[in-house]
Amino acid sequence: MSEQKKTNIILFSGDYDRAMAAYIIANGAAAYDHKVTIFHTFWGLNALRKDEKLRPSKTFMEKMFGKMMPKGAENLPLSKMQYAGMGPKMIKNVMKKHNAMPLDDLISMAQEQEITLLACTMTMDLLGLKEEELLDDIEYGGVAAYIAEGEDGAINLFI
Amino acid sequence: MNITKTLDAKGLACPMPIVRTKKAIDEVNSGEVLEVVATDAGAKSDLAAWTKSSGHKLLETKEEDGVYTFYVEKG
Numbered sequence: 352m353s354e355q356k357k358t359n360i361i362l363f364s365g366d367y368d369r370a371m372a373a374y375i376i377a378n379g380a381a382a383y384d385h386k387v388t389i390f391h392t393f394w395g396l397n398a399l400r401k402d403e404k405l406r407p408s409k410t411f412m413e414k415m416f417g418k419m420m421p422k423g424a425e426n427l428p429l430s431k432m433q434y435a436g437m438g439p440k441m442i443k444n445v446m447k448k449h450n451a452m453p454l455d456d457l458i459s460m461a462q463e464q465e466i467t468l469l470a471c472t473m474t475m476d477l478l479g480l481k482e483e484e485l486l487d488d489i490e491y492g493g494v495a496a497y498i499a500e501g502e503d504g505a506i507n508l509f510i
Numbered sequence: 511m512n513i514t515k516t517l518d519a520k521g522l523a524c525p526m527p528i529v530r531t532k533k534a535i536d537e538v539n540s541g542e543v544l545e546v547v548a549t550d551a552g553a554k555s556d557l558a559a560w561t562k563s564s565g566h567k568l569l570e571t572k573e574e575d576g577v578y579t580f581y582v583e584k585g
Contacts, residue, residue, distance in 0.1 A: 379525040382532035383564060451523040460529065 356505040358385040361497065364510055365394025365421065366430035367439055367454060373510045374457035380506065381464035388500045389461070390492075392471035395510075396478060398424045398454070399470060399485045413479025420478065424454040462488060469496060511569065511581060514542035520549045520577065527553045528560055531582070535566065538584050543569065546580040553578055 358380035362373045373389060380387045391399055402423035409417065421427050432438040446453060452460065461468065468489040475481075475491075482491070490496075501507050517534040519527040527548045535544055546557065554571065557580045561568040565585035572579040 375525045378529055382525065382528045383560065384532075449523055450521050452526065464529070 356383070356385045357500055357503060358383075358387045358506040359390065359497065359501045359504040359508070360388070361390045361392060361507075361509045362395035362398065363393050364430070365397040365427055367424075367427035368430050368442075369510050370395065370398045370424065370427060371454050371457065373508070374454065374461055376506075376508065377466050378457060378460050378464060381461070381466050385505065386467075386500075387461075387464075388467040388469055388497075390469045390471060390497045392474045393478070394420075396470055396475060396480055396485070397421050397427060398458070399468065399489060400480070401484060401486060402426065405484050407481040407483055409479055409481070416479045417484075424458055427454070458486070462486075511543055513545045513581070514538050516545040516547065518547050519553070520547055522548065523550055524552050524556070528556050531557065531560070532564075535564075535582065535584055540584050542584055544582045544584065546582060548578050548580070549576055551576075553580075557582070 358377065360373050360377055362370060364370065377387050377389055397420050400423045402425065429438045429442065443453060468486070470485055470489055470491050471493060472491050473493055515534060515538050517530055519530050522530065527546070527550050531544070531546050538544055558568055561582055567583040567585060569581040569583050
């Protein structure tokens, strides 16, 4: 076969539905034998947070940010119809009925398909997120890491 | 038609039929036929597009009571 194509997705959003779309596209592209990278920046980093009580050493502001932001994929809010948490419960119910994979499973599937999950270190610093709070086996980088993959990407998306 | 392997993807939603098909085709040899059974309506165009772009051949597609059966020959 010809040279392996690349799909690159920047996940900026921390919304459950948007992250789902990103991970469905990523998993689909991996099935097309693309080399896939998802760059998590700003609110998209929250999709990578572990849903555990961790106590890394942080400044007061960093602690506040950590408390205010959702902890992990299954705690992300919806972009529409959030209704104080009712919306995500409802949509997850409907998803179960239609056999759609929840976001945390889509992320595990992505790792299984060897999709590179990359966390932007500059925004991690801004939001006070530490490496031990994010999923294991992910990579860390900055804009150059994205450009290196993106400049010859067949598909480049900003979500 | 000689079917080497059958994949049951019934009840699975996007993107799983294509993800599983990709895994299954990796397990057969070139020229062998993979049978894929799915119920996701999107699988019809998904499988056709995927086989075309990944160098395999979609030999036949059947549809019966909302169940789609695809025969994919590995390229």
